[in-house]
Amino acid sequence: AQKVTQAQTEISVVEKEDVTLDCVYETRDTTYYLFWYKQPPSGELVFLIRRNSFDEQNEISGRYSWNFQKSTSSFNFTITASQVVDSAVYFCALSEKSGNTPLVFGKGTRLSVIA
């Protein structure tokens, strides 16, 4: 069965600090996909990144970076030099190639960036 755990329920940081959001997943499939979504107070889920299980390269996009480690079943998300606009709930999600559920979400991490 597939499962995503985001152990951090809420994080508060001061603007310009770096922050890492943790995501640990469980799956029996060898082919699977990992995602991060951002949900600002307005409510819309914004897609940030997709990773497939065969691509362990880390990725950087501006102030965002992702660290995918199959050995520890983790897909962590780091925001560098955080800004107030980064305040949101961030969801990690998993999709198995042979699974019946299209997307399994973690419970989310609420990030508050204080000016």
Next chain:
Amino acid sequence: DTEVTQTPKHLVMGMTNKKSLKCEQHMGHRAMYWYKQKAKKPPELMFVYSYEKLSINESVPSRFSPECPNSSLLNLHLHALQPEDSALYLCASSQESPPGKGGYEQFFGPGTRLTVL
């Protein structure tokens, strides 16, 4: 264009009302989804349409009735709802339809905030 639109943005209805939520995408996606999200919880999948056919119904009560008139539109008909159905209803679309395939990112609309009195 990576936009999914939803109307209305807000909806207040009584328990005896009938209303509909609408969702539209023009990305050529052939899979569309309805999710329900309660406060401080992740989205919960309700329905999946693949090529305009219902492929997943997550044991949703019959007072929620989905409809996919064409590949761009998705409706959710509401009837005799309960106060506990108050939530944010999110529509999403993606390139492929799980299960068995998939792994494509889903693009979400802004949601409809539903309040049932």
